[in-house]
Amino acid sequence: xxxxxxxxxxxxxxxxxxxxxxxxxxxxxxxxxxxxxxxxxxxxxxxxxxxxxxxxxxxxxxxxxxxxxxxxxxxxxxxxxxxxxxxxxxxxxxxxxxxxxxxxxxxxxxxxxxxxxxxxxxxxxxxxxxxxxxxxxxxxxxxxxxxxxxxxxxxxxxxxxxxxxxxxxxxxxxxxxxxxxxxxxxxxxxxxxxxxxxxxxxxxxxxxxxxxxxxxxxxxxxxxxxxxxxxxxxxxxxxxxxxxxxxxxxxxxxxxxxxxxxxxxxxxxxxxxxxxxxxxxxxxxxxxxxxxxxxxxxxxxxxxxxxxxxxxxxxxxxxxxxxxxxxxxxxxxxxxxxxxxxxxxxxxxxxxxxxxxxxxxxxxxxxxxxxxxxxxxxxxxxxxxxxxxxxxxxxxxxxxxxxxxxxxxxxxxxxxxxxxxxxxxxxxxxxxxxx
Amino acid sequence: xxxxxxxxxxxxxxxxxxxxxxxxxxxxxxxxxxxxxxxxxxxxxxxxxxxxxxxxxxxxxxxxxxxxxxxxxxxxxxxxxxxxxxxxxxxxxxxxxxxxxxxxxxxxxxxxxxxxxxxxxxxxxxxxxxxxxxxxxxxxxxxxxxxxxxxxxxxxxxxxxxxxxxxxxxxxxxxxxxxxxxxxxxxxxxxxxxxxxxxxxxxxxxxxxxxxxxxxxxxxxxxxxxxxxxxxxxxxxxxxxxxxxxxxxxxxxxxxxxxxxxxxxxxxxxxxxxxxxxxxxxxxxxxxxxxxxxxxxxxxxxxxxxxxxxxxxxxx
Numbered sequence: 001x002x003x004x005x006x007x008x009x010x011x012x013x014x015x016x017x018x019x020x021x022x023x024x025x026x027x028x029x030x031x032x033x034x035x036x037x038x039x040x041x042x043x044x045x046x047x048x049x050x051x052x053x054x055x056x057x058x059x060x061x062x063x064x065x066x067x068x069x070x071x072x073x074x075x076x077x078x079x080x081x082x083x084x085x086x087x088x089x090x091x092x093x094x095x096x097x098x099x100x101x102x103x104x105x106x107x108x109x110x111x112x113x114x115x116x117x118x119x120x121x122x123x124x125x126x127x128x129x130x131x132x133x134x135x136x137x138x139x140x141x142x143x144x145x146x147x148x149x150x151x152x153x154x155x156x157x158x159x160x161x162x163x164x165x166x167x168x169x170x171x172x173x174x175x176x177x178x179x180x181x182x183x184x185x186x187x188x189x190x191x192x193x194x195x196x197x198x199x200x201x202x203x204x205x206x207x208x209x210x211x212x213x214x215x216x217x218x219x220x221x222x223x224x225x226x227x228x229x230x231x232x233x234x235x236x237x238x239x240x241x242x243x244x245x246x247x248x249x250x251x252x253x254x255x256x257x258x259x260x261x262x263x264x265x266x267x268x269x270x271x272x273x274x275x276x277x278x279x280x281x282x283x284x285x286x287x288x289x290x291x292x293x294x295x296x297x298x299x300x301x302x303x304x305x306x307x308x309x310x311x312x313x314x315x316x317x318x319x320x321x322x323x324x325x326x327x328x329x330x331x332x333x334x335x336x337x338x339x340x341x342x343x344x345x346x347x348x349x350x351x352x353x354x355x356x357x358x359x360x361x362x363x364x365x366x367x368x369x370x371x372x373x374x375x376x377x378x379x380x381x382x383x384x385x386x387x388x389x390x391x392x393x394x395x396x397x398x399x400x401x402x403x404x405x406x407x408x409x410x411x412x413x414x415x416x417x418x419x420x421x422x423x424x425x426x427x428x429x430x431x432x433x434x435x
Numbered sequence: 436x437x438x439x440x441x442x443x444x445x446x447x448x449x450x451x452x453x454x455x456x457x458x459x460x461x462x463x464x465x466x467x468x469x470x471x472x473x474x475x476x477x478x479x480x481x482x483x484x485x486x487x488x489x490x491x492x493x494x495x496x497x498x499x500x501x502x503x504x505x506x507x508x509x510x511x512x513x514x515x516x517x518x519x520x521x522x523x524x525x526x527x528x529x530x531x532x533x534x535x536x537x538x539x540x541x542x543x544x545x546x547x548x549x550x551x552x553x554x555x556x557x558x559x560x561x562x563x564x565x566x567x568x569x570x571x572x573x574x575x576x577x578x579x580x581x582x583x584x585x586x587x588x589x590x591x592x593x594x595x596x597x598x599x600x601x602x603x604x605x606x607x608x609x610x611x612x613x614x615x616x617x618x619x620x621x622x623x624x625x626x627x628x629x630x631x632x633x634x635x636x637x638x639x640x641x642x643x644x645x646x647x648x649x650x651x652x653x654x655x656x657x658x659x660x661x662x663x664x665x666x667x668x669x670x671x672x673x674x675x676x677x678x679x680x681x682x683x684x685x686x687x688x689x690x691x692x693x694x695x696x697x698x699x700x701x702x703x704x705x706x707x708x709x710x711x712x713x714x715x716x717x718x719x720x721x722x723x724x725x726x727x728x729x730x731x732x733x734x735x736x737x738x739x740x741x742x743x744x745x746x747x748x749x750x751x
Binding site for chain 2: 041043045046047068069070071072073075078079082083085086087088090249252253255256257272275276277278279
């Protein structure tokens with residue numbers, strides 16, 4: 001069977017090679033020295049990327065950045081992986097934090113320790129730095145952080161005399177009160193298509209899913225704090241105190257219909273929220289995310305960094321571009337030019353830039369960035385994403401829709417995800433220890 | 436709607452073969468032909484077809500209704516109800532104006548990839564199939580089994596090898612990287628051989644040759660017109676296949692100006708809600724509706740050929 005397929009592949013492949021050669025037209029650009037001039041191709045799906053490229057080109061006449069929109073999600077990462085394999089990768093690409101270790105450990109991106117390492121060390125807090133440093137080397141430069149916060153309907157809470165919860169215990173009481181006040185309304189969501197929030201809450205509780213050693217990994221997806229968090233949310237979902245919804249239109253429909261009156265999200269959600277549900281202006285407010293012991297603590301749900309894929313032929317200019325879009329006030333200004341992005345810069349010094357650009361009318365003049373800044377400060381350090389997060393996430397996501405029906409036990413889902421992850425890592429030839 | 440809902444009075448007897456096993460006289464107790472099971476009765480078949488129709492039409496209904504809604508109504512009203520106002524015209528305006536009118540570019544690209552691609556692919560397939568059927572040349576059957584092997588390999592599995600090849604040839608992120616793979620259609624060659632056997636009698640070719648027509652002229656003037664229904668069938672198959680192909684353009688293309696419409700819609704859809712520009716979500720919905728229209732038009736226009744092609748060789 002294998003041989004037959006190979007023959008067929010070889011056959012069709014030859015045909016295509018002939019055709020492709022016939023159609024000719026090489027687009028190879030000659031390799032240029034690693035100076036800080038020339039063309040830079042830039043792949044991103046992040047809002048504002050086109051504006052950033054334009055602004056950079058205006059202020060840097062020697063470098064010409066060519067921006068190309070790519071889809072987001074797993075499709076993008078397989079596209080990028082294949083591009084590196086084929087030697088057609090861009091010079092700069094966006095990679096979300098959870099996916100960075102996978103690219104780094106497979107040697108698909110360039111080690112930036114020499115060029116941008118000092119910048120990363122200088123500008124970013126430890127918890128953020130640990131997301132792009134791996135094995136003592138720097139692989140990417142953070143753009144935005146995504147500290148947790150809570151969104152809630154001011155009007156609903158006031159009308160039904162519900163207090164803003166500061167602890168997870170109080171949060172639970174809040175969801176009970178919300179359901180009692182309006183049987184159609186809920187005070188939270190367990191997302192069924194994205195484990196990111198659950199992960200961030202494990203991080204907040206002090207969980208550490210992965211640890212990278214010198215030449216081995218440690219996987220503890222179901223450590224104590226994570227199990228506690230999973231048990232808590234599984235229970236809320238099972239008792240129908242929070243809704244189980246996909247992050248896409250089902251969630252936003254529930255917000256639009258006033259069926260979701262509070263939810264935990266990250267800093268960027270504020271902008272997404274006001275853009276998606278514009279007619280609820282003035283009804284929402286932002287609060288610090290509840291914690292287990294009442295002391296401030298947080299985690300990250302989202303966030304992105306920029307990398308130089310292996311095979312880039314202009315890494316000098318690429319590094320210059322990355323530096324500008326992540327740590328230069330002008331670059332940061334270009335990201336948030338639209339005025340509706342509540343992106344939280346990973347470099348704390350740039351918070352005033354984004355804060356100034358963001359209109360606060362939607363949240364009734366509330367200082368969303370102050371809440372974000374406090375949250376950012378309280379993110380515990382030591383969190384590392386795993387080298388096969390795609391596998392880990394899929395293992396969790398597949399079970400999430402079953403949690404509310406009681407067909408899956410959330411803490412156990414974590415244990416299963418750890419097993420699947422460790423298996424996959426070993427298949428890839430990594431050394432893993434898991435308790 | 437399950438089989439267990441059978442209400443056949445003779446069912447117990449029919450359902451217990453062991454009891455009647457020693458008696459090899461089935462004809463005797465059979466007054467009339469055994470009544471078909473409920474699933475195969477007229478009402479059953481109609482109901483099943485009705486379900487299938489619903490299954491096919493419900494997503495389209497949602498798409499049609501959602502396309503007429505404003506963004507607030509899209510999230511605020513039931514998916515199968517009308518919104519408060521009809522916003523279809525505004526939505527279409529926005530769709531064709533978004534990102535400097537890139538949507539129209541995507542549609543034109545898709546028509547080029549799928550339309551021209553499928554046209555050429557059908558021509559090549561019909562010519563090859565005809566050659567396999569009518570001409571004798573060394574290694575014919577061996578070559579044909581290679582074609583059959585090509586049928587077995589799913590298109591998605593080919594995307595990565597094709598990509599690596601295209602990178603080698605330096606055509607990644609060009610029109611040709613998506614267009615050229617669409618020209619190869621092994622299943623079409625196989626079909627064309629069957630069609631050629633069914634539609635083109637050897638006698639006609641012999642007559643043409645006697646009258647002095649060369650091989651090429653015989654094919655173009657005699658065989659090709661006779662195989663027209665087959666040509667259209669192959670065209671439609673390949674047209675939908677290219678129209679729906681997603682993974683190949685995804686890996687090959689990164690220039691937005693070259694995207695086919697489905698990839699463009701996916702870019703809008705995938706980052707709309709997570710990146711906080713929900714207007715793209717509505718655009719993706721409206722864009723999906725518009726992108727269905729050409730397919731429907733092509734199918735309606737070519738329906739007659741398509742139908743005659745489907746039953747080709749049924750009676751022979």
